[in-house]
Amino acid sequence: MRISRASFASALTLMAILTGTQFAAADTEVRFYYPIAVGGPLTKIIDGYAAEFEASHPGIKVKPIYTGDYIQTTAKALTAVRGGDSPECAIMLAADLYTLTDADAVIPLDDLATTPEDKKWLAGFYPAFMENARVGGKTYAAPFQRSTPVLYWNKEAFKEAGLDPDKAPANWDEMREDAKKLTKRDASGNVTRWGIQIPTDGNAAWLYTGLTTADDVKLINSDGNKTAFNDPRAVESLKYLHDLSYVDASQAKGLTSWGTTPKDFTEGKVAMIWHTTGSLGVIRKNATFGFGLGYLPAKAHFGAPTGGGNFYIFKGLSAEKQKAAFEFIKFMTSADRAADWSIQTGYVATQPASWETPVMKAYVKDVPQAAVARDQLQFAVPEVTAHESARVTKALNDAIAAVMTDSKSAQPALDEAQRQAEIALKDYR
């Protein structure tokens, strides 16, 4: 008896050793697509969070997969869904909401948020960020790296131009006047410093929404199926952007590059820029001069778009995987982590609770600019969130590019964008 019991035990041990690898593999794996940004050491931070999560959630393994920019990431995710090999979750553009639900690729988070605690978590985010997270009364996304554009200004350049270095232009007219004064030319007429730069090469529609919102027009309805690209105020906004380059000559002509704009600013080649709050970290690191951070200037009122990425969970997963992915995104979007993420990157902390944490309070005391983006949220609207968003956004971006390269004027360019959007959206009404 004894012997057999001992051998039974050792057989068990042996089995455990032999199958040990299988036990490890039986961990639930959560793969998540993440749009990498090479400017900051973001991958390290993400990897760090993933490791922390694994330590506190034994049995779940997290595998971040860096997938390029937002457009590439969504394309990859949808391709993977079509291929039946979707990851468990991903950070994708908030504006891709309809694209993802139309493709039947993601699931509502309400189905998973069953406990009162979960429900409290889901209700904790800023409403501005949740506007393009809901379809038909269901919440499909949890805000993570959310941003909003702000105005950065070079205080030394302001001083030099005889402007008050502590006062950002508050409205369109002031920004126009300031930009003219800030533009500096050498003896031969070469511009050595531009007054303003609102980059127009990739993310043009997003920053343009900063103009249209201030001018009191919504470019798209909340169902994402009706655009107002050629509304008179939308045309006026694009004309304003155009005239900065071609009438005032205080902004470089042609498309200006999203990617090099922070560098243009820190190199002193331009005195004011519009860029994401997410660039605050990079600009703080590289600027050799004092700079300010302010609201986008007002027209009818202040206004700005929200942008950036949300967490989504994909459809067709086992209940176990869904649960693991859900745990992971709860962990990643918790108040503490959102505070840490905001401090390390410059993205806006996504919930009021984050701003109450001691670390965040200390940070805001140290870097008061960080709070500007948060306070601007009260004026914010979602960026263009449409069905067929890749097509609709490209139509708008093409129109902005045509106007900013002076090859079309605002009205016909936006008429064409509206026409293309109508074609793309006709099946969604």
Next chain:
Amino acid sequence: MNDVAVTPVDPSAFGRFAQNLSLETVAAWLLGVIWISPLAYAAWSAFHPQAYAAHFSLFAPLTLDNFARAWSAAPFARYFLNTTILVTSILMGQFVLSTFAAYAFARFTFPGRDVIFSLILIQLLISPDLMLVANYNTMHALGLVDTIAAMALPYIASAFGIFLLRQTFKQVPIELEEAARIEGCGTLGVLWRVYIPLARQTYLAYGLVSVSFHWNNFLWPLIITNSVETRPVTVGLSVFATPDQGVDWSVITAGALMTSAPLLLAFLLFQRQFVQSFMRAGIR
């Protein structure tokens, strides 16, 4: 110039002219400088601190920091491994399949041979990566999306390889094959002992073209891969160089140089052989 006068037969008539005319020499060198300048800039920017990326100064300090940052910012080691596996498996597959097919078309007559051969040559004009969507759907149906096999398979049967080897095999004297057969070689033996050794230069030239093409290939791998485990260096670099919060030129040029380095080194070491194998292989 003197040496022109004493050389009775000059293998290259243009040599003399270029030497005589300094204008042409200058133009040639100018073209050379223009051609190499992007690479020279990349090297400059990659080996200097970020602050000097746009400020050219002879006294800028040298650094390897950009390479270290690029290397740690993305799993380049894995990307290199993927590319190496990809390029090697394509090359091996191409060699084996092209050899058999080329031999069949060079030395056999069978009904429909010429029709089949022209059908094969269609691929010279219309390469598989033009039909992105259709080939993606095929890979999906085969369950191969996001595998290295999916990246390689469309290229393994290569019309260019079959065409080149067939040309080379046709020039092999049939007597050599007959002699080998008398000595008891089967078809495989004949290929191994006679044809393959005589076509060495063709294999080398074709291999070099194939390796440099597939090392650099981008669009098809971009579409068919989703993960770090399969992504080749080109796709890895494009993922890496996507700016969201501004571009860091020094790191990007370091990454660009890094991905080019293996081919660049191989080429610099073997450039003479590279060019000569093209000539001997009769690719002209």
Next chain:
Amino acid sequence: MQSRQSTFLALAMALPAMILLVAFTHFPIIATVVDSFLSTPKPRRPSHYVGLDNYNTMIADPIFWKALTNNLIYAAATIPVSVALALAMALVVNSKIKGRGLLRMAFFTPTVLPMIAVANIWLFFFTPTYGAIDQILSIVGMHATNWLGSTQTALLCVIIVAVWKEAGFFMIFYLAALQTIPPDLIEAARIEGADRWQILRRVTLPLLGPTTLFVAVNAVINAFRTVDHIFVLTGGGPDNATNVLMYEIYLVGFGFFDQGYAAALTVVLLAGLALVAVGQFVLFDKRVHYR
């Protein structure tokens, strides 16, 4: 060797290559043509026959026409320039010019580098104000130019990068051909009093005919297929100024996920290439002798 057995053996040897060729070249060509008459499958609506709908969409789509025009301009510029430069480079490197080894290296190096990598380097060259080109031009007093951000210059930039990348590759083929020209031939012409331009025109160039054809066909294929640098440099912008067919196909197929429309666009591309093949056959086949 014409027995049934040898036929069987030959087919068996050709079979593996043929299966893969059919699977990934011939079949997708047919599938693409079929798909172009079908709608794009959606989660709630599988694909169905739509006749010429995709083609009608295409004809009404200004972006398609823009991409097609751009592609023709791109081809018309890159093909002759890169072929002519390749010939010039080969003549230079084949001459006795000092440092020809270095020159050969300079000309050929771009060829072996990944387009994705070098395009990132060129991106910096084209950056306004502190990019390399503007810094050089500012020495001679030129103002900063927004090379990639202007509809007038963006396509030119894309063309320059393509020529830079492929001229050295074509040079190798010319170089290989030049070295097979018997020196006596040139010598004979010289003794008869031909000057070097006459030799080039009457002796060398005709002998390079097959090479030129080979290189030109490759240049045509590249002009419709190489889009890697467009991903990096412009993303097809500004306002589709650098959008070409292959890039638009990628965008429609894998950005908009509109499979039917992407198939129709691909059919246009394939038809264009088929036309090139026919043109090559009709125009050149009699004039240049293949060996």
